[in-house]
Amino acid sequence: MGEPLQIQVNGTRHSVAADPETPLLWVLREDLGLTGTKYGCGEGACGACSVLVGGNLRRSCQVPLRAAAGKAITTIEGLEQNGRLHPVQQAFLDAGAFQCACCTSGMIVSGVALLGQFPSPSPQQITQFLQGNICRCGTYPRIADAIARAAEAMRKARP
Amino acid sequence: MSEPRDTFVPEPERFEFTAAPVHHFDWTRRDFFKITGSGVAVILAVPRGADAQESGRGREFGHALPQEISAWLHIGEDGAVTVFTGKVEVGQNIRTSLAQSVADELRVPFESVRMVMGDTARTPWDMGTFGSRSTPTMAPQLRRAASALRDLLVELAAKRWNLPPGGLKANAARVADPASGRSATYAELASGQKLAQTIPAEDPVTPASQWTVAGQPLPKVDGRAFVTGRHQYTPDIRPEGVLCGKVLRAPAFGATLVSLDSREAQAMPGVTVVRDGEFVGVAAPRWRDAERALAALRAEWKTMPQPSRSEIFTYLKNNVEPGGERNARRETGSVDSALAAAPHLLAETYTVAYIAHAPLEPRAALAEWKDGSLTVWTGSQRPFAVRDELAAAFHLAEDRVRVIVPDTGSAYGGKHTGEAAVEAARIARAANRPVSLLWTREEEFTWAYFRPAGVIEVKSAVTQDGRLLAWEFHNYNSGAAGIGTPYAVENQRIEYHPVRSPLRQGSYRALAATANHFARESHMDELARAVGMDPLEFRLKNLTDERLRAAFQAAAKAFGWPGKKERPGQGFGLGGGVEKAGYVATCAEVRVDRASAEVRVARVVTAFECGAIVNPDGLRNQVMGANIMGLGGALFEAVEFENGRVTNPRFSEYRVPRFQDVPRMDVVLLDRKDLPSAGAGECPIVGLAPAVANAIFDATGARLRALPMVPNGLKV
Numbered sequence: 115m116g117e118p119l120q121i122q123v124n125g126t127r128h129s130v131a132a133d134p135e136t137p138l139l140w141v142l143r144e145d146l147g148l149t150g151t152k153y154g155c156g157e158g159a160c161g162a163c164s165v166l167v168g169g170n171l172r173r174s175c176q177v178p179l180r181a182a183a184g185k186a187i188t189t190i191e192g193l194e195q196n197g198r199l200h201p202v203q204q205a206f207l208d209a210g211a212f213q214c215a216c217c218t219s220g221m222i223v224s225g226v227a228l229l230g231q232f233p234s235p236s237p238q239q240i241t242q243f244l245q246g247n248i249c250r251c252g253t254y255p256r257i258a259d260a261i262a263r264a265a266e267a268m269r270k271a272r273p
Numbered sequence: 274m275s276e277p278r279d280t281f282v283p284e285p286e287r288f289e290f291t292a293a294p295v296h297h298f299d300w301t302r303r304d305f306f307k308i309t310g311s312g313v314a315v316i317l318a319v320p321r322g323a324d325a326q327e328s329g330r331g332r333e334f335g336h337a338l339p340q341e342i343s344a345w346l347h348i349g350e351d352g353a354v355t356v357f358t359g360k361v362e363v364g365q366n367i368r369t370s371l372a373q374s375v376a377d378e379l380r381v382p383f384e385s386v387r388m389v390m391g392d393t394a395r396t397p398w399d400m401g402t403f404g405s406r407s408t409p410t411m412a413p414q415l416r417r418a419a420s421a422l423r424d425l426l427v428e429l430a431a432k433r434w435n436l437p438p439g440g441l442k443a444n445a446a447r448v449a450d451p452a453s454g455r456s457a458t459y460a461e462l463a464s465g466q467k468l469a470q471t472i473p474a475e476d477p478v479t480p481a482s483q484w485t486v487a488g489q490p491l492p493k494v495d496g497r498a499f500v501t502g503r504h505q506y507t508p509d510i511r512p513e514g515v516l517c518g519k520v521l522r523a524p525a526f527g528a529t530l531v532s533l534d535s536r537e538a539q540a541m542p543g544v545t546v547v548r549d550g551e552f553v554g555v556a557a558p559r560w561r562d563a564e565r566a567l568a569a570l571r572a573e574w575k576t577m578p579q580p581s582r583s584e585i586f587t588y589l590k591n592n593v594e595p596g597g598e599r600n601a602r603r604e605t606g607s608v609d610s611a612l613a614a615a616p617h618l619l620a621e622t623y624t625v626a627y628i629a630h631a632p633l634e635p636r637a638a639l640a641e642w643k644d645g646s647l648t649v650w651t652g653s654q655r656p657f658a659v660r661d662e663l664a665a666a667f668h669l670a671e672d673r674v675r676v677i678v679p680d681t682g683s684a685y686g687g688k689h690t691g692e693a694a695v696e697a698a699r700i701a702r703a704a705n706r707p708v709s710l711l712w713t714r715e716e717e718f719t720w721a722y723f724r725p726a727g728v729i730e731v732k733s734a735v736t737q738d739g740r741l742l743a744w745e746f747h748n749y750n751s752g753a754a755g756i757g758t759p760y761a762v763e764n765q766r767i768e769y770h771p772v773r774s775p776l777r778q779g780s781y782r783a784l785a786a787t788a789n790h791f792a793r794e795s796h797m798d799e800l801a802r803a804v805g806m807d808p809l810e811f812r813l814k815n816l817t818d819e820r821l822r823a824a825f826q827a828a829a830k831a832f833g834w835p836g837k838k839e840r841p842g843q844g845f846g847l848g849g850g851v852e853k854a855g856y857v858a859t860c861a862e863v864r865v866d867r868a869s870a871e872v873r874v875a876r877v878v879t880a881f882e883c884g885a886i887v888n889p890d891g892l893r894n895q896v897m898g899a900n901i902m903g904l905g906g907a908l909f910e911a912v913e914f915e916n917g918r919v920t921n922p923r924f925s926e927y928r929v930p931r932f933q934d935v936p937r938m939d940v941v942l943l944d945r946k947d948l949p950s951a952g953a954g955e956c957p958i959v960g961l962a963p964a965v966a967n968a969i970f971d972a973t974g975a976r977l978r979a980l981p982m983v984p985n986g987l988k989v
Contacts, residue, residue, distance in 0.1 A: 132561075135561075136559075137561075144517075144559045148502075149502070149511065152506075152633070153508065153635075154633050154924075155923065155924045155925075157714070157923055159923065159924035159925045160633065191502050193501075194501050203501065210890055213895075214634070215364065215493075216364075216632075216682030217633050218499050218500060219502045244932045248633065248929055250631055250633045250929060251364050251633075251898045252898035252899070252901025252902050252930065253894060253898060254930075
């Protein structure tokens with residue numbers, strides 16, 4: 115197994131003694147107890163396990179632990195700050211953008227990445243960016259609406 | 274003319290399990306208050322009969338309390354209202370809408386109602402959450418319980434003030450005496466009480482026209498837990514010392530295990546291998562360790578030849594179960610003579626493929642043994658049936674098994690059985706530790722059951738001026754749900770032919786109603802074209818059911834039927850029907866790109882009527898979701914299989930609807946406050962496929978009679 119690897123998740127450093135090839139998804143869920151990140155397919159095809167690695171959107175089932183070592187990782191649990199929801203989280207609540215909500219963590223994290231890249235996204239940009247995220251319940255229109263609402267809220271919050 | 278659909282057994286029918294629990298354990302009044310704490314409670318007793326099949330059958334409740342409990346309601350000394358029901362939340366929003374009904378009837382703020390759901394140790398027996406039954410059955414039952422609890426609180430106040438209860442008013446969680454201005458909160462009245470009352474299910478309830486909390490678009494309960502990732506679905510519950518469980522799967526359906534060499538796996542640190550007959554499972558500290566242990570098992574299997582997808586429809590036609598009791602047949606008038614004499618005759622065959630539920634949370638369970646008792650958390654629509662399955666599998670009395678269903682990552686009819694629960698429990702027993710087991714996506718696509726494939730043959734006759742004369746409809750294998758026609762036809766023969774399916778099949782959102790509506794509403798479109806009538810006009814001419822007429826008219830109006838073609842490749846279609854006591858009509862606009870062969874559903878308008886609406890926001894969400902899910906089965910979803918192996922068991926190979934597939938959607942909700950509320954999770958899905966099929970015909974002249982219609986696009 116070798117030396118433990120250091121990863122930084124939601125601002126906290128962790129030393130993880132696991133096979134460096136272990137997908138980050140399972141390190142988060144099993145070693146760190148961060149179960150907000152979901153398993154959906156194990157092949158990067160559904161988006162349920164989306165996280166930010168070094169600010170970039172990644173499917174954590176496709177990122178080996180060794181590739182995440184030393185980088186700042188943000189999961190769904192890291193978006194709420196001092197009891198205040200991230201605007202994308204708040205927008206999902208406001209838009210009622212879920213049914214079973216199993217895709218919600220991945221959708222929200224992907225939405226945060228989307229707005230980082232396109233602060234004022236067009237409907238087409240939202241659709242294209244989230245094409246890799248599956249909502250089997252079919253709440254896509256509300257998710258797109260939530261992203262647009264969050265973009266608006268973040269624009270207003272900017273000085 | 275009689276309605277033929279009445280003669281078919283309503284859903285749940287052939288795929289649902291109906292066995293009642295075998296063992297019962299006695300409850301006492303003391304046990305009851307141990308669960309709830311002191312306060313005032315109302316226990317709802319359902320008389321034996323139709324309702325009892327849904328909920329509350331067979332639970333013994335000690336001597337003082339009745340045998341037929343369907344739900345109970347408790348108000349504690351702090352005024353908190355707790356509702357206990359065996360129903361489960363799988364994304365359909367029933368946790369929220371049931372709480373609304375209780376808050377409404379009890380006259381308390383919505384926020385003060387807490388739902389305890391799907392826990393076999395704490396909630397009354399329930400058959401399961403399926404068949405669109407929660408809203409029409411459980412909601413009125415809970416309303417009755419809430420209204421009785423309100424009366425009880427009024428009586429307590431009357432006793433306290435030495436007044437007749439008739440003059441007192443209950444509102445906003447207090448009982449008031451308008452004459453004296455005195456009032457007491459429910460909490461004060463419940464304080465120090467250990468009062469339980471049993472009521473029959475027939476008490477009157479507040480009519481929908483006077484609802485205040487129900488009928489409102491309230492947001493999902495616990496929404497914040499979902500957007501923060503804090504909600505724990507079954508795979509997220511990780512007790513101290515939990516191991517990861519995995520099951521060795523056969524290489525093909527029906528394969529038998531010839532030999533197993535597990536030495537290498539067993540030598541791995543922390544790994545337990547269990548073999549019990551054909552069942553082989555492993556437990557390991559973590560997911561990756563369990564994957565490795567599984568890969569290290571050397572197993573030899575014996576497989577047998579079986580049908581493949583390419584031959585499935587011939588197979589289904591040729592393998593009808595003779596005289597099967599599940600067969601359903603209805604005949605009125607004389608179909609044969611009407612067909613023989615008819616000016617316009619049409620005979621066509623329609624097919625549907627096996628499809629997968631593909632819930633984003635695959636089947637999962639966490640099992641924990643303690644002192645010979647078993648507790649299992651699992652995502653299931655039928656917690657009590659899973660309890661029975663576990664009790665049977667491990668030869669335990671029911672009171673040794675507890676099943677808890679956390680709010681679950683969807684089901685769509687796919688989570689009626691307890692495989693994951695039994696597997697986790699078997700491995701946990703061998704490993705002597707709690708075991709969490711989560712099916713991989715490949716397992717989910719292979720070892721879950723499927724929405725049945727089917728062949729549907731329709732023969733019909735119509736007069737020159739568009740009146741239906743004869744209707745003959747045969748469904749092979751896919752099911753009897755929605756098989757009867759809502760149109761007025763004197764001469765009918767409708768028959769469902771069960772087949773021993775080569776793939777394991779079971780319930781799916783709306784069951785066979787999707788297939789039967791696809792065939793019927795496509796065929797109606799073909800008939801309309803044959804006599805040169807507008808498809809809407811043709812339907813209305815043959816339709817006396819006012820509610821369905823209203824749905825068609827509302828959808829057509831909102832859509833701008835018949836539509837105006839402004840570009841090549843554009844087409845419009847409609848479809849609709851009655852299912853699970855809901856009425857739906859769907860209009861679709863498609864665009865077919867001749868160069869790329871791409872078929873795009875550009876716009877969908879759905880009119881839906883399910884009686885009095887309990888939560889319009891949740892309902893809209895369901896209707897849109899049903900349309901999008903329906904789009905997958907209509908256009909591209911199909912389980913590919915060959916000789917006992919599923920060959921597309923991944924999201925990269927089995928295409929489900931994604932963002933770019935989503936059309937512009939409008940939902941018209943027809944709120945009938947004068948009618949009882951029906952369930953809404955299923956019905957809205959049935960109009961989509963035929964509406965799209967008919968629109969594709971309108972756009973291209975190509976009549977597509979097989980679902981999925983365009984898995985590889987459409988060359989015209």
